[in-house]
Amino acid sequence: MRTQIIRVTAPLRHRALTQPVLSARLYSTSSRASPRFTPGNKALRAAPSIPFLGALFSSKAPTEEMSYPDQRSDDQWRAVLSPEQFRVLREKGTERPGTGEYDSHYPTKGVYTCAGCDAPLYTADHKFKSGCGWPAYFDSIPGAVTRHTDSTFGMKRTEIVCSNCGGHLGHVFAGEGFPTPTDERHCVNSVSLRFTEDADAAAKKPAEKSKA
Ligand SMILES: [Zn+2]
Numbered sequence: 001m002r003t004q005i006i007r008v009t010a011p012l013r014h015r016a017l018t019q020p021v022l023s024a025r026l027y028s029t030s031s032r033a034s035p036r037f038t039p040g041n042k043a044l045r046a047a048p049s050i051p052f053l054g055a056l057f058s059s060k061a062p063t064e065e066m067s068y069p070d071q072r073s074d075d076q077w078r079a080v081l082s083p084e085q086f087r088v089l090r091e092k093g094t095e096r097p098g099t100g101e102y103d104s105h106y107p108t109k110g111v112y113t114c115a116g117c118d119a120p121l122y123t124a125d126h127k128f129k130s131g132c133g134w135p136a137y138f139d140s141i142p143g144a145v146t147r148h149t150d151s152t153f154g155m156k157r158t159e160i161v162c163s164n165c166g167g168h169l170g171h172v173f174a175g176e177g178f179p180t181p182t183d184e185r186h187c188v189n190s191v192s193l194r195f196t197e198d199a200d201a202a203a204k205k206p207a208e209k210s211k212a
Contacts (some may be wrong), residue, residue, distance in 0.1 A: 070117045089167035097133025098189025111202040112193045117165035120202045124163035138180035
């Protein structure tokens with residue numbers, strides 16, 4: 001009688017002990033499953049970190065599914081962009097603060113175009129000194145920049161991309177108290193931009209390209 005009970009309960013106890021250990025191995029970055037691991041609460045607490053880790057390791061945000069007039073593939077972009085341009089524009093990277101070509105660049109006239117597709121994005125008049133370490137603009141050329149909600153890294157930010165090719169520019173922040181007409185700061189990676197003094201030439205480029 002006694003041995004029968006042990007035979008029935010042994011497989012059940014075995015399963016109850018091994019399942020949490022298995023999930024601990026899946027969810028933990030450590031390969032050492034603790035022998036003192038207790039099932040239940042700890043496994044549940046470990047699980048919510050998975051979507052966050054997924055966001056860190058994913059190079060593509062959901063906004064990547066949006067469609068833009070310039071539909072070049074990653075391989076086509078790699079052929080025309082530098083590795084750093086590709087990392088920032090196509091993989092939503094960020095250049096180190098204070099290192100960008102246009103961080104302390106204050107021309108009296110001219111246009112900043114998209115470094116990927118040449119679409120005019122900002123004029124020299126939009127630029128202001130923010131001291132943040134990246135080029136800052138209080139506004140863009142109308143319609144040139146598209147906004148998305150960016151929820152990566154546990155923050156709620158507004159990502160800005162080129163409306164023509166979807167290339168990542170940076171983020172826009174509002175209500176910081178800058179004495180500009182909009183009190184918005186388009187915080188843009190220099191590597192996403194190209195400056196030209198000749199605004200007319202910059203404006204013609206995308207139209208010429210679409211005809212070709
Ligand atoms: Zn673009």
